[in-house]
Amino acid sequence: MSPRFEPIIGRYLHLDLLGKPHRLYVEEAGAGIPLLCLHTAGSDARQYRGLMNDARVTAYFRVIAFDMPWHGKSSPPAGWQATDYQLTSRDYVRMIVEVADALGLDKPVAMGCSIGGRIVLHLAHECPERFRALIGLESAAHTEPYYDLSWLNRPDVHGGMVCAGVVSGLVAPTAPDAGRWETLWHYMQSGPGVFKGDLHFYMIDGDIRGRVDDIDIKRCPLFLLTGEYDYSCTSEATLDIAKRTGAEAVIMKDLGHFPMSEDPPKFVSYLLPVLEKIRAL
Amino acid sequence: MIDNIASLVNSDANLVQRGRFVDTTFMIAIDEAYTLIRVQEGRIVKVTPGPFITPDYSFALHASRGVWEKYWQPLPPLGFTDIFALVKQKLMRVEGDLRPFMANLLYFKDVIAAPRKEAAR
Numbered sequence A: 001m002s003p004r005f006e007p008i009i010g011r012y013l014h015l016d017l018l019g020k021p022h023r024l025y026v027e028e029a030g031a032g033i034p035l036l037c038l039h040t041a042g043s044d045a046r047q048y049r050g051l052m053n054d055a056r057v058t059a060y061f062r063v064i065a066f067d068m069p070w071h072g073k074s075s076p077p078a079g080w081q082a083t084d085y086q087l088t089s090r091d092y093v094r095m096i097v098e099v100a101d102a103l104g105l106d107k108p109v110a111m112g113c114s115i116g117g118r119i120v121l122h123l124a125h126e127c128p129e130r131f132r133a134l135i136g137l138e139s140a141a142h143t144e145p146y147y148d149l150s151w152l153n154r155p156d157v158h159g160g161m162v163c164a165g166v167v168s169g170l171v172a173p174t175a176p177d178a179g180r181w182e183t184l185w186h187y188m189q190s191g192p193g194v195f196k197g198d199l200h201f202y203m204i205d206g207d208i209r210g211r212v213d214d215i216d217i218k219r220c221p222l223f224l225l226t227g228e229y230d231y232s233c234t235s236e237a238t239l240d241i242a243k244r245t246g247a248e249a250v251i252m253k254d255l256g257h258f259p260m261s262e263d264p265p266k267f268v269s270y271l272l273p274v275l276e277k278i279r280a281l
Numbered sequence B: 001m002i003d004n005i006a007s008l009v010n011s012d013a014n015l016v017q018r019g020r021f022v023d024t025t026f027m028i029a030i031d032e033a034y035t036l037i038r039v040q041e042g043r044i045v046k047v048t049p050g051p052f053i054t055p056d057y058s059f060a061l062h063a064s065r066g067v068w069e070k071y072w073q074p075l076p077p078l079g080f081t082d083i084f085a086l087v088k089q090k091l092m093r094v095e096g097d098l099r100p101f102m103a104n105l106l107y108f109k110d111v112i113a114a115p116r117k118e119a120a121r
Helices: A045-052 A087-102 A115-126 A159-168 A177-189 A194-205 A210-214 A233-245 A266-279 B005-010 B015-020 B065-071 B085-086 B099-103 B105-113 B115-121
Strands: A009-017 A022-031 A032-040 A062-064 A109-113 A134-135 A222-227 A248-252 B021-029 B032-038 B043-049 B059-063 B092-094
Touching: A032 A045, A032 A087, A032 A115, A032 A266, A045 A177, A045 A266, A087 A115, A087 A194, A109 A115, A109 B021, A109 B043, A115 A134, A115 A194, A115 A210, A115 A222, A134 A266, A159 A177, A159 B099, A159 B105, A194 A266, A210 B005, A210 B092, A222 A233, A222 A266, A233 A248, A248 A266, B005 B015, B005 B115, B015 B105, B021 B065, B021 B099, B065 B085, B085 B092, B099 B105
Parallel strands: A032 A062, A032 A109, A109 A134, A134 A222, A222 A248, B021 B059
Antiparallel strands: A009 A022, A022 A062, B021 B032, B032 B043, B059 B092
């Protein structure tokens, strides 16, 4: 194989986030409508590399993905050692808006998966005017805990291995091996307690069931894509949001909870029709 | 359904390597049929079918025969692909000392799913 660079550019952005100085790792590729991508709990922006390397997407969209604080190559804020990381709905919404502002994005499209698929519902509810459109991947209004989260961060259990073990079954059994194990590798590399801290939002604080009916998709179009094998954010949960909001929903065959990294070409085949509709808005 | 679990696991060098620190006995319950599975250094060294009066094990997985049959299909139906999918739907109960199970989750998931390989033959 002859050596080659991908078109993705990664840089570190210094900004005040949630009232504190932060150093955030941001990647982007392409030009056009800004498409701000939000990774899953306990992972990082590498999940979107397939999207950023797909010319059918980057010809019309400036695809941007950042590692949330504590994730990937973004540091936790100074003083982190004295705190327990815990993501809340309030901080998550503020973070996305503040990052979009820091990057000077004009009415971006926001697309998130899992916790990101949940937070786009919060964005649709709280600040739809800030976005051109919202795309929820694996969106559910709420997910009840189905195992004891304390296993995810304790000194006698390897955090990376248990986090990967917990999420491994969420990858579609039909996914290519390379995509499955790259997805799990991201989980194995997560910092101690970070996945657990994100799940505070996912399973406790981020419950938006009581406000779904108030989402007005005329103020900001909402598109939902969910992998059929996802038993965490189920097809039923996504279709319920679609029914209550009027959002378009598609259940993706042969995909699970991490469509963009477990099988990027298959995911893009489902995303392209959505992106075409957004271009036509 | 789990008669050949030892040879299925022990013939998978990568799986044995992944479980090289595992030393425990766990139980699989198919309805009321109990089987104890002894693991040493990632290899299954003993499979003991019940019944038992005082079974000694670290953790146990309980599900109905119908659930296990779906779970052990080469490509299980939606909702039956993973232990946690079954637990979430309350179709499986995992109980006991979960530390060896959670500390070696990727290992045990593949050990417990090993009968799928035989079903695929």
